[in-house]
Amino acid sequence: MASPLTAARRTLLHRLLEQYERGRSFGRPGPWPRDVIVHLDARRFPDAFHPDGREELAALRAVAEELAAAGAARLVRHRGYAAGIPSEVRIGPEEIELTRIPRGPRSWAR
Numbered sequence: 030m031a032s033p034l035t036a037a038r039r040t041l042l043h044r045l046l047e048q049y050e051r052g053r054s055f056g057r058p059g060p061w062p063r064d065v066i067v068h069l070d071a072r073r074f075p076d077a078f079h080p081d082g083r084e085e086l087a088a089l090r091a092v093a094e095e096l097a098a099a100g101a102a103r104l105v106r107h108r109g110y111a112a113g114i115p116s117e118v119r120i121g122p123e124e125i126e127l128t129r130i131p132r133g134p135r136s137w138a139r
Contacts, residue, residue, distance in 0.1 A: 096118065
């Protein structure tokens with residue numbers, strides 16, 4: 030069985046990838062910022078916000094902090110009663126260096 034931190038990392042990265050794939054305009058210039066946003070709330074992570082999900086919630090927040098510390102994402106934090114706790118993970122064009130993958134037969138298999 031995977032540790033709570035590993036499971037949270039896998040889940041959060043999976044949700045970010047899903048949001049990225051849904052957003053057709055990601056990376057295109059526009060008059061407003063275009064970020065991939067994953068809310069860290071009970072609607073999107075019901076198991077973590079369940080009364081028995083304290084470890085999972087702590088792991089989820091730790092993974093979000095880890096991504097932010099690595100410069101791979103930005104965090105939006107709660108204000109008010111839960112000040113400082115991450116509420117959203119955002120990834121924009123600034124956080125991702127788009128690299129071109131060489132195309133050709135079996136270039137990916139090396």
